[in-house]
Structures are given as structure tokens and as C-alpha cells.
Amino acid sequence: MTCKRLSFKQDSIALVYDxxxxxxxxxMQEYTVLPKINIPPHEFWAEVTKQSKELGEEPMLTYMRLLHEKADNNHVHIGRDEFKRLGKHVQYFQGVETWFGRMNEFVRNEGGGRIKLRHYIISAGLREILEGVSIKKHFANIFASEYHYVPF
Structure with missing residues (x-):
């Protein structure tokens, strides 16, 4: 039995990650902002769940509001630059840091250099934190939640 090699028909591939x-x-908040404001993760997420159910709120918006409130209550300023700086503390599953290079090489080899591979993130996490993660350089774009900052 012979194995017929499949050929690429498209010239672009997008890999999209949560x-x-x-x-x-x-x-990501458990590596970054929750330790900064000294809030145990299990307590924070339990409060998010409780409030979103009691108030009929969207959990994602509840966590963003609570995160901001808790930082203010603890007198900890966390803005765009601080979130980005904290992003360096995020840890990854084993193999993630080499995944992108391996996938890029695979597609380049199998596609004969004719295929463009792009990596994207779509996340309910904070864009500000994702801007500071060590693997950011691998993404063509990041789509995530973010706060609105008013210039002073």
C-alpha cells in the first residue's frame, strides 16, 4: 500500500489559541495581578462566581470589575504598564515555548515555503497582561479583554 502525500491547497493557515x-x-491573573494585590485565587474566583450569579452579571465583566476594585481597596495601582510588566510571570505548559518555532518549521518544510502560518490569541484574559508574556512575539495579533484608560 502506498501513501499518497497530501499537498497544501491554501497559502495561509491561522492557528488560533485561547x-x-x-x-x-x-x-493569567493567578500569576500576575492576584499575587500583587495579595488575593488568594480560589477566594477571588469564588467571589466572581457568587457575584455574577447574584447580580446576573457576565462573569468576565464581573472579574474585571472585581480585579479593579480589589486593587483600589488594597491601594495598589495597576495600569497598562504594570499589567504588561507582570505578564513576564506567566507560566506555560511544557513545550509551549518551543511549539511556535516547531510548527512554523513544519509548515515551512511541508509547504515548500509557499505557506504563511500565523498564530493568534482570542482570550477573555487581559490584553494588557498578554502584551507582556514572553511568547507574545509569536502572535500576529491578540484579541482579548482590556480596560479603557482615560489619559490624565
């Missing part, structure tokens, strides 16, 4: 639980074992 972040928390896909590239990183824990939610």
Missing part, C-alpha cells in the same frame, strides 16, 4: 488552560495551566 490562553488560560490552553497555553498556560492557570488563569
Amino acid at each position: 490562553f488560560d488552560g490552553t497555553l498556560s495551566p492557570q488563569p
Whole structure:
């Protein structure tokens, strides 16, 4: 039995990733902002769940509001630059940091250099944190939640 080699018909491939639980074992906030404001993750997420159910809120918006409130209550300023700086603390699943190079090489070899591979993130996590992760350079674009900052 002979194996017929499949050929690429398209010239672009997009790999789209969530972040928390896909590239990183824990939610990004647990490596970054929650330790900064000294809030145990299990307590924070339990409060998010409780408030979103009681108030009929979208859990993603509840966590973003609570994160901001808790930082203010603890007198900790966390803005765009600080979130980005904290992104360097995010940990990844084993193999993630070499995944992108391996996939790029595979597609380049199998596609004879004719195929463009692009990596993207679509996440409910914070874009500001994702801007600071060590693997950011591999993404063509990041689509994630972000706060609105008003210039002073």
C-alpha cells in the first residue's frame, strides 16, 4: 500500500489559541495581578462566581470589575504598564515555548515555503497582561479583554 502525500491547497493557515488552560495551566491573573494585590485565587474566583450569579452579571465583566476594585481597596495601582510588566510571570505548559518555532518549521518544510502560518490569541484574559508574556512575539495579533484608560 502506498501513501499518497497530501499537498497544501491554501497559502495561509491561522492557528488560533485561547490562553488560560490552553497555553498556560492557570488563569493569567493567578500569576500576575492576584499575587500583587495579595488575593488568594480560589477566594477571588469564588467571589466572581457568587457575584455574577447574584447580580446576573457576565462573569468576565464581573472579574474585571472585581480585579479593579480589589486593587483600589488594597491601594495598589495597576495600569497598562504594570499589567504588561507582570505578564513576564506567566507560566506555560511544557513545550509551549518551543511549539511556535516547531510548527512554523513544519509548515515551512511541508509547504515548500509557499505557506504563511500565523498564530493568534482570542482570550477573555487581559490584553494588557498578554502584551507582556514572553511568547507574545509569536502572535500576529491578540484579541482579548482590556480596560479603557482615560489619559490624565
